[in-house]
Amino acid sequence: MREVYVNKYKKRIELIIVEDNDISEYYDLDDEHSKSLEGNIYVGIVRNVVEGMQSFFIDIGQKKNGFLFFNDLQEKQDGIYKKDEIDNIKVLNKLNVGQRVLVQVKKEPIGTKGAKLTTDISLIGRYVILTPKSHFIALSKKIIDEDKRKEYVTFVKSYLTNNYGAIIRTNIEETTQNEVKEEIESLIKKWEKLRMCEKNIFEYKEPTLVYEEERILFRTIKDVLNKELKNIYVNDKKYFELVKEIVISIDEKYLGKMKFLDEDDILDYYGMRKKLLKDFDAKIWLKCGGYLIINKTEALTAIDVNTGKYVGKKDLENTVFIVNKEAVKEIARQMRLRNMGGIIVVDFIDMNNENHKDEILELLKEEIKKDRSKVDVKGYTKLNLMEITRKKKKN
Numbered sequence: 001m002r003e004v005y006v007n008k009y010k011k012r013i014e015l016i017i018v019e020d021n022d023i024s025e026y027y028d029l030d031d032e033h034s035k036s037l038e039g040n041i042y043v044g045i046v047r048n049v050v051e052g053m054q055s056f057f058i059d060i061g062q063k064k065n066g067f068l069f070f071n072d073l074q075e076k077q078d079g080i081y082k083k084d085e086i087d088n089i090k091v092l093n094k095l096n097v098g099q100r101v102l103v104q105v106k107k108e109p110i111g112t113k114g115a116k117l118t119t120d121i122s123l124i125g126r127y128v129i130l131t132p133k134s135h136f137i138a139l140s141k142k143i144i145d146e147d148k149r150k151e152y153v154t155f156v157k158s159y160l161t162n163n164y165g166a167i168i169r170t171n172i173e174e175t176t177q178n179e180v181k182e183e184i185e186s187l188i189k190k191w192e193k194l195r196m197c198e199k200n201i202f203e204y205k206e207p208t209l210v211y212e213e214e215r216i217l218f219r220t221i222k223d224v225l226n227k228e229l230k231n232i233y234v235n236d237k238k239y240f241e242l243v244k245e246i247v248i249s250i251d252e253k254y255l256g257k258m259k260f261l262d263e264d265d266i267l268d269y270y271g272m273r274k275k276l277l278k279d280f281d282a283k284i285w286l287k288c289g290g291y292l293i294i295n296k297t298e299a300l301t302a303i304d305v306n307t308g309k310y311v312g313k314k315d316l317e318n319t320v321f322i323v324n325k326e327a328v329k330e331i332a333r334q335m336r337l338r339n340m341g342g343i344i345v346v347d348f349i350d351m352n353n354e355n356h357k358d359e360i361l362e363l364l365k366e367e368i369k370k371d372r373s374k375v376d377v378k379g380y381t382k383l384n385l386m387e388i389t390r391k392k393k394k395n
Contacts (some may be wrong), residue, residue: 221243
């Protein structure tokens with residue numbers, strides 16, 4: 001079961017998701033450092049072409065120019081360029097300094113780098129992600145049943161016009177074909193407006209935001225309205241009405257799940273505030289007595305697993321395996337709770353038993369299925385470190 005809390009606390013708004021009595025996701029909606037560009041679509045202006053870096057540097061109206069790799073150019077609907085025709089000379093002829101181009105933010109600015117851009121536009125729905133410039137249909141790996149996978153591809157394809165592509169999301173398992181059809185039609189209308197921007201791109205004198213990705217509050221409510229949802233608690237009247245509007249716009253049958261709590265701090269009221277503070281410590285204790293050390297750098301997040309107070313009952317290999325198994329579940333939760341992004345490296349306690357290593361890998365793959373963000377478990381390195389990448393969710 002899942003519960004959602006929208007909590008006004010010390011003049012800030014927090015968004016919390018609780019699953020099986022543990023906080024699995026936490027967002028500070030007022031944190032300016034978490035405001036996202038990712039998913040936004042701009043008419044940008046090419047400011048520089050650097051052949052040695054295989055990149056265009058494009059002004060999208062932010063402090064730093066974004067960058068578009070040559071190989072991130074996609075086929076345009078008006079046929080100006082196609083990816084399979086690209087080489088350096090042809091690219092330089094396609095986008096020149098001063099030229100306008102429709103781009104989407106693929107990755108947030110970080111450090112001294114500007115935003116990573118793409119011309120391969122995607123529009124996110126609750127059940128489907130529309131990819132109008134990529135002519136293929138993909139499915140979430142979480143949809144396992146082969147017959148259902150074929151069924152979803154068949155009817156989604158039947159609703160797409162102009163040979164548009166799509167990525168089918170897990171939520172499609174909990175809806176009707178008619179609702180999917182309506183969503184696809186809505187996404188196509190959004191794209192048609194953007195396509196008009198692209199056709200009339202010469203009219204834009206300055207870099208312009210032409211499509212803003214939905215904020216995390218809307219995206220989260222949209223994603224959690226399913227059979228696993230028990231309640232949505234809100235302690236602020238303004239946000240109660242806002243969440244109510246979001247629920248109505250998606251599926252008003254879930255209005256009965258909304259509860260107003262007249263409390264200053266929902267987390268304190270339910271005894272979760274102290275636990276949340278501990279959950280963000282660098283040192284996280286496991287129930288068995290082992291612990292994790294979590295260190296974040298600009299380049300990656302490193303997680304070290306230790307036996308701590310746990311001495312086991314049989315032998316060292318079994319002790320290590322038990323700690324590592326418990327660590328896997330906590331690591332998967334911590335990735336969501338801290339909203340980790342980019343490269344994550346886990347140093348599990350060394351295991352000599354290859355079967356144990358395989359079990360830890362498979363358990364991790366199973367645990368990340370709970371994550372609403374894209375997570376890719378790369379496997380063990382030669383140094384027996386576990387490599388993971390995760391797409392960070394932004395406000």
